[in-house]
Amino acid sequence: LVIHEGDDLELDDTSRLPYALVKNLGHGRSAIVEMVRDTNSNKTYARKVFRNIYARNLEEAKRAFYNELQVMRRLKSHRHIIRIFATYIAQRELALILTPVATDGDLAAFLHTYRDMGPSHRDRVTKEAILWKAFGCLGSGLAFMHKQTIRHKDIKPQNILVHQGSVLFADFGIAFDFEHGRSTTTGHPNSFTRRYCAPEVADWDKRNSKSDVFSLGCVYVEILDALQPDL
Structure with a gap:
């Protein structure tokens, strides 16, 4: 079986898939x-x-799967957002094939590595340049998301990848598309990370795309703390 970019496959089982596991x-x-x-x-x-995924929650899982798929395809043209290569459904296995595979893991791990480096470490200057550049790259990516009427809703270092000197937003599992409605939502958020969420999210209050801006601001603070810890 040859899988091409843009393919959305429905298979009887996974035996024909051409994917070999490298690592988790x-x-x-x-x-x-x-x-x-x-x-x-x-x-x-x-x-x-x-x-x-079990029989009782298969339809709910498919809704989440298709939501993430549709959101990411809307955002595929931006260089600081991870892309979907293809998808497949094989019975109860739902999978997104994503590209690229981040060369330096997520931003949380990258910041941890940077903080542990001594001032004379040979890679410190290179990593420092990546972090300074990340401010503009992430701001550009978020502005593009909101222009496409997408709220990420879970921006944090663990959902930002570092690849070949650049940063990419990832994990749109709970993203919200407000193209056909108002961007403001209320009620209990289905998921959030308290360390990075805006106060209105934690309080179950009215929230909109500005909540993403707050979360990105928290990420900026962590990057700046790593770059200039004496501030």
Whole structure:
């Protein structure tokens, strides 16, 4: 089986898939992310597989899957947002094939590594330049999201990847598309990270795209703290 960019496949099982597991990259409440190699092209991808899917919650899982798929395809033209290469559904396995695979992991790990470096470390200058550049890159990416009427809703260092000297937004699992409605939402948020969420999110109050801006501001503070800890 040869999978091309843009393919959305429905298969009877996973036996024909051309993906060989390279290593696990991480996991969350509802999905696991793996590095896989396409045995036809020898290219590597990140595969996000939705897990803990049973007959009783299959339709709910499919809604989340298609929501993330549609959101990411709307955002595919921006260089600081991870792209979907292809997707497949095989019985209860729902998977997004993503590109690129981040060379330096997520921003949280990158910041940790940078803080542990001594002032004379040979890679410190290179990593410092990446962090300074990240302010503009992330701001550009978020502005593009909001222009496309997408709220990310979970911006944090763990959902930002570092790849070949650049940063990319990732994990749009709870993103919200307000193209056909108001951007303001109320009620209990389905998920959030308290350390980075805006006060109105934590208080279950009215919230909109400005909540993303607050979260990105928290990320900026962490980057600046790593770059200039004496401020």
